[in-house]
Amino acid sequence: MTQKYDVIVIGGGVIGSAIARELSRYKLKTAVLEKELDVCTETSGRNSAVLHAGFNNKPGSLMAKFCVEGNAGFEKAARELDVPFKRTGKVVVGFDTEDLAGLKALKDQGDRNGCPGLELIDRTRLDELAPHIAGEFAMFSPMTGILNSFIYTIALAENAHRNGVNYFFDHKVTGIDHTNNSYTVRTPHGLFRTRWVINCAGLYSDIIAGMLGNTDYTIYPCRGEYFILDRKLEPFLPMPAYPVPNARAGGLGIHLTPTVDGTILIGPSAEYIEQKDDYSSTCPVMDLLIEDGARIFPYAKASSIIRSYTGIRPKLVSKNKGGYADFVIEERDTFPQAINLIGIESPGLTGSLPIARYVVEMIGRKEDLKVNPDFDPYRQGILCFKEQTRDMQRSLVHSNPDYGEIICRCETVTRAEILAAIHNPLGAATLSGIKIRSRAMMGRCQGGYCQTRIAELLMQEKNLEPQEVLYLRKDSRMFTGRVRDL
């Protein structure tokens, strides 16, 4: 069976979801094809979740432009999409004269990019801003903020979905045929005919580009490992703290980032790897993270680790070259109406909305886009019981007793929130999907108390057998069956 669309977006990461939402402002029939079972399963959900200010990128680059644009006024997007966001500010700390020179250069670059408010500060000022962060001096960036990259991507996707975009999970693109004025996108579950193809495949964007006749680019996967530290340390890290970046490294250096949920991230390392889906943590890096992290934030200790995770940067530069290559966003005459977005690594999360507008403008230059009068920019997230006042909590339980049932003890997540996560608008139904939507199982016991209950609820609500319960991906079977047949 062939389904017909105006636009097929390949990839349900933050870029694909932002573009899908932007497209839903117009009368276009749009679908997102995602090979995994949920959105933000790869790079978009595995990063530092920082809204960058834009001083790390070369002046004149798309990276710098989109980063600065995406940073300005993120409050509006956060409000529309009902997503957590804090403009915390950030410090890049230095210890010696070489660092000082690096910070001056960084500030100069940021000023040229139009990042507001950058200033070099001394220890006294650092003591006022963040007394527990080490460093002799620092650059302070007031515009930097933190968000939840899962919730942000989910919100974009849910809002796109609400405005008419179809999401197809477990739809890996296996080939694309170009005939006359249309493309046929092949997946194991059917064909999709479309006028436009937008390649937002992240780590696999080079492969999809190859299907669209563009073999000029290679994605080099560069892995970064993180630790998540216990929320007890939250009061001591009011804002992200970074070292002065090394221009040749694959990333910005191992830094400390508070999360909007109250935990702390240390990472990421930068290691070029062979496989694009090798999310392993490794022994030497795990040792290094705490050591490096403690240089900037002495309270970082191995005893505070509650979890590790890894992400993979889709880099356009090889290990030998190092550093960053600019985002590639292009449409070629040989394959008209196919837009490739390649090498969208950091600051892709920050730049997602301007990138989406840029792509839709590219489409608008080719055809007349009609405004969708029913477009609703607002999306409502799952209400977080824990963050409400006691009075509000009282009335929530009164109106819906499911709020009175605490399922996840560490993060105080109620049955009502878990049910909302299970019945999410996108229809994603894995344990991980519940976790990233509700924060359940993210705390210090890592599901020791609540995972059995949540798995049971998921089975109940979705009518699943134990062997059908998945952790994250297709083959991630949690269970082998029942102990005794019913």
Place this chain on the structure above:
Amino acid sequence: MTSGQKTLDQHTVSDEIIRCDVIIIGGGPAGLAAAIELKRLGVADILILEREKEPGGILRQCIHDGFGLQRFHESLSGPEYAARFIDQAKELGIECLTDTSVLEITPDKKVITASRQGLTTYQARAVVLAMGCRERTREAICIPGSRLAGVYTAGVAQAYINLKNIMIGQTAVILGSGDIGLIMARRLTLEGAQVKAVFELQPHANGLPRNIAQCLNDFGIPLLLSHTVTRIHGKNRLEGVTVSQVDENLRPITGTQEYYACDTLIISVGLIPENELSEMAGVTLDPRTNGPLVDEHCQTTVKGIFAAGNVLIVHDLVDFVSLEAERLAAAVAVYLENDGVPAVDDRANDTSDKSRPATDCPLNAPAANCISIEPDRSIGFTVPQYVSGRKDFLLSMRVRNPHKNCTVVLQQGSTVIAETSLRKAIPAEMIQIPVRSADLVSREKITVVLKYE
């Protein structure tokens, strides 16, 4: 047992705050035993708060036998052991609210709960912390590899199999020789899974000898000491683990790696007292036990807040949990009568420095009129950590490493005040030494020294 909100007519209500003499947080073995003993001592107004739909705590999922050997001289299953206390509590008319989670305890002993019936605020005169403990996870010990399906802590695996009728895998290896891990080795085997081996990082087993005999040896499951899992293989569901031998510093030895194909890894690497609520109440924790600092009455650094069972210190046997909770009851009863346990009521309140992370907090030195107890390096900790010196007490401790023919010596200065010789001391077995206040020679600190060859 009732669910949700405490019936208002049974208690004095003012400003929608329900007053209660004693609130016990947790209806597991510690909470139940404390409640029963309190009732027997004449304390009438007791309320147990339990988050599960039934009391019994972790015993509900421990369907194996071996509980109660000390106390009842019978080998009971976990639910049977719990039932003896639950039945007694019912007979005595002790109120236990199930399906009720505690959101907050304040230092002045207000307890806020949530249930399907609503939020309720209680004002207790005394609080007994009996929340038990949780398991250390794979994450806490940082095993390299992907995060995937098929890695379970032993207690979670036990809950799936025994409470939820869910089978977790077919071929398993177990990391850690803690008791729950050993029990799960047998349980998985009985349910048809193949358990290839149990690996223990330390050169000695962490579980009780009887569990090693009955759960591993009887089923031909090998226990490999000085081994650990150094790599998790697979991307979605576990496919295998690499296991390495470790040297005397517990670091993996290169060249000793061996691959074990398996779809399940059970982690049994220790338990951590669950003290999030205690910390909210301002209770100072001992970084060595992860439980509250207490005196001989099991009173924490916050006056009127007591702790017993695994929330205080992880015990080897539930029988000891029950005993500890019962001993605590006497002190709580006196506290209620006198509004402050006499021996230590003049101790300084919590003086921990709130500007530092709690994980790094210094030992909250008790006031000068208390006698602190300091173990040497071969003993990990003691409970209590300080005493009034005016009352006999039982001192609990564990050795860090196994020893044969050793002696635990308690001294004040150079004077030996108590001495116990042991033919065998292992970390898995708690050592308890009774100390008579009459034997104390001064207000000086008590040092606890392990003497061995």
